[in-house]
Amino acid sequence: MQALAASVKLLTLTPNTLTRRFARTLATAASSPAPSPSPDPAQAAAQPRVFTPESRRTGVLARKHGMTALWATDGTRIPVTVLELDAVQVISSQSYPAPSPRHRVRHTVILGCSPRKAKTTHNALLGQFKKAGVEPKMRLAEFEVTEDALVPAGTVISAAHFVPGQHVDVQAPSIGKGFQGPMKRHGFRGLRASHGVSISHRSHGSTGQHQEPGRVWPGKKMAGRMGGKNVTTQNLMVERIDLARNVVYVRGHVPGAPGGFVRVTDAIKKVGWKAKERARRGLDLVSEETGEREVVKGVKTLPFPTASVEEAKAWPQEIQRVGGFR
Numbered sequence: 001m002q003a004l005a006a007s008v009k010l011l012t013l014t015p016n017t018l019t020r021r022f023a024r025t026l027a028t029a030a031s032s033p034a035p036s037p038s039p040d041p042a043q044a045a046a047q048p049r050v051f052t053p054e055s056r057r058t059g060v061l062a063r064k065h066g067m068t069a070l071w072a073t074d075g076t077r078i079p080v081t082v083l084e085l086d087a088v089q090v091i092s093s094q095s096y097p098a099p100s101p102r103h104r105v106r107h108t109v110i111l112g113c114s115p116r117k118a119k120t121t122h123n124a125l126l127g128q129f130k131k132a133g134v135e136p137k138m139r140l141a142e143f144e145v146t147e148d149a150l151v152p153a154g155t156v157i158s159a160a161h162f163v164p165g166q167h168v169d170v171q172a173p174s175i176g177k178g179f180q181g182p183m184k185r186h187g188f189r190g191l192r193a194s195h196g197v198s199i200s201h202r203s204h205g206s207t208g209q210h211q212e213p214g215r216v217w218p219g220k221k222m223a224g225r226m227g228g229k230n231v232t233t234q235n236l237m238v239e240r241i242d243l244a245r246n247v248v249y250v251r252g253h254v255p256g257a258p259g260g261f262v263r264v265t266d267a268i269k270k271v272g273w274k275a276k277e278r279a280r281r282g283l284d285l286v287s288e289e290t291g292e293r294e295v296v297k298g299v300k301t302l303p304f305p306t307a308s309v310e311e312a313k314a315w316p317q318e319i320q321r322v323g324g325f326r
Helices: 001-010 015-021 042-045 123-132 184-187 268-280
Strands: 060-071 077-084 089-096 107-114 135-144 167-173 178-179 225-226 230-243 249-250 261-266 318-320
Touching: 042 135, 060 107, 060 249, 077 230, 077 318, 089 135, 167 268, 184 225, 230 268, 261 268
Parallel strands: none
Antiparallel strands: 060 077, 060 261, 077 249, 089 107, 107 135, 167 230, 167 261, 178 225, 230 249, 230 318
């Protein structure tokens, strides 16, 4: 992991590399022709599932390796965060029945990330790993999906799970800053830095009123612990994926410290809501000539229910979004 972090800091794109950029479309993601329809139920069940606007795929757990930059052909600098899918594997796929008619059936996928020694894993988790037939993992996460997006246990998810050009939401605990004053924690201006203030230049000043109400209102911005809370950053663009290193390059900054675990999911607004809106307006209808659909503007399809490591071997090792970096 340290070697990868050191290498990505020196990452640059040569003109030859830029000229060999690829655009992931339906043709590149699934280059093999679709199987002909057959009346056999077994063959019909083996046909690949297709992403629909109502589908909700599983997210992944990734490890943050800091930031670097990509360069476009016109000299545009693109700041990106390097996220590695370190042995991301499905532990189990579960369905929970509806407890009452008012509720719905829930479907979830549990993933594990980063190998872990068996001797440092307690027995409760070891039983789950043995049942799934996978090696112990350092961190687990549960993602809610739709019924058609359930993934079999033991599947190793590749970086091709995300398509360059789509948007993702990332969530991770922010870097803890410890106990901080109001100026750093809330951006207060502070008191006068001249005469009349005695060793209270960075204090927050008055915090209450007179005898009525005679107390400090809840939620008053004061000094306290800063950071260390879950932060969600929405609508980050996937600029590039590296299937050889199983790395995803996301435009912009991602919360958390380098080496930490990050939850990465399809953007709720840019993928889920927009795909449904386009379907409502009839903009994602399947063409009779090409058989393609555009679930999100610029993205023909998404690997569904996921892209395994075995499937990604037949694809280009480096896939980058073409154009439109500004």
